[in-house]
Amino acid sequence: MAGDAEYTIDELARVAETTVRSVRVYHERGLLPSPEVRGRIGYYGADHLHRLQTISRLLSRGMQLNGIRELLDAWDRGDGLATVLGVPEPEPPVPVEVANAPTPAAEPVVPAPASFPATSRPIDWSTTPRCADLAARLVDTGLAAEDARRLLERLRADCDRIADEYSSPLFWSLARQAYERSDRAPEAEARLETDLAIARLIVTRAAAELIDQAFGRYAEPTA
Incomplete structure (x- = not known):
């Protein structure tokens, strides 16, 4: 156990400002690890206390126990933040070398390359499989591979600008x-980590x- 503090279940519930019944429910639902049993008494440590405090914060923000368990399980496994947050795992990218894909023989009716100026930071396709899939689909429709790459890089750059503008006040x-x-x-540091993940x-x-709503305006048949 991390730290030197030890608590019986009654002491743990009191320090965590919860109830013994809640602690037992969290055990039953798989959210809280078992205590260290010595004799006939279970002893809890600082890790249990921090876990209880995290559960309480997540509950206060409207999360359900099943969702909290999935989040904590992912955290314990050391999964990436996207997985911890419950973001779906990306689909495997379509096996197309976007940057080197051949231009279709037919002359596509698409914007000229000048419409998609290159950005200063190229996309890492290995970490953006959904972007790779979209680029590959654009190539399949007749868009030149270089134009598809530049279009996705512009989209990523716009997302970067949105994050730069809004992340400070929001977070x-x-x-x-x-x-x-x-x-x-x-x-407080542990709470900050949890609060940032939730934010x-x-x-x-x-x-x-x-x-989704913005793009939806252009996905209508009459758009």
């Missing part, structure tokens, strides 16, 4: 403000909703 309000006002003890999830989902 400050949702997570960092409370940390700056705290005593910055280890417990990223909330902001990403809200942005995805707005983007």
Whole structure:
């Protein structure tokens, strides 16, 4: 166990400002590890306390126990942040070398290459499989591979600009403000980590909703 503190179940519930019944429910639902049993008494440590505090914060933000268990399981496995946040795993990229894909023989009716100027930071296709899939599909429709690459790079650059403009006020309000006002003890740092993960999830989902609505205007048959 991390730290030197030890608690019986009654002490743990009191320190975590919850109930013994809740602690037992979390055990049954797989959210809380078992205590160290010595004799007939179970002893809990600082890790259990931090886990309980995290569960309480997530519950206060409207998450259900099943979702919290999945999040904590992913965290314990050391999964990447996207997995911890519950973002679906990306589909395997279509096996097309976008940058080197041959231009179709037919002359496509597409914007000229000048319409898609190159950006200063190329896309890493290995970390953006959905972008790779989209680029490959664009190539299949007749768009030149270089134009498809540049178009996706422009889209990524616009997303970077959105994040640069809005991340500071959003993440400050949702997570960092409370940390700056705290005593910055280890417990506060642990809470900041959780709050930032939750903030990223909330902001990403809200942005995805707005983007979906924006693109939806152009997906209508009469658009």
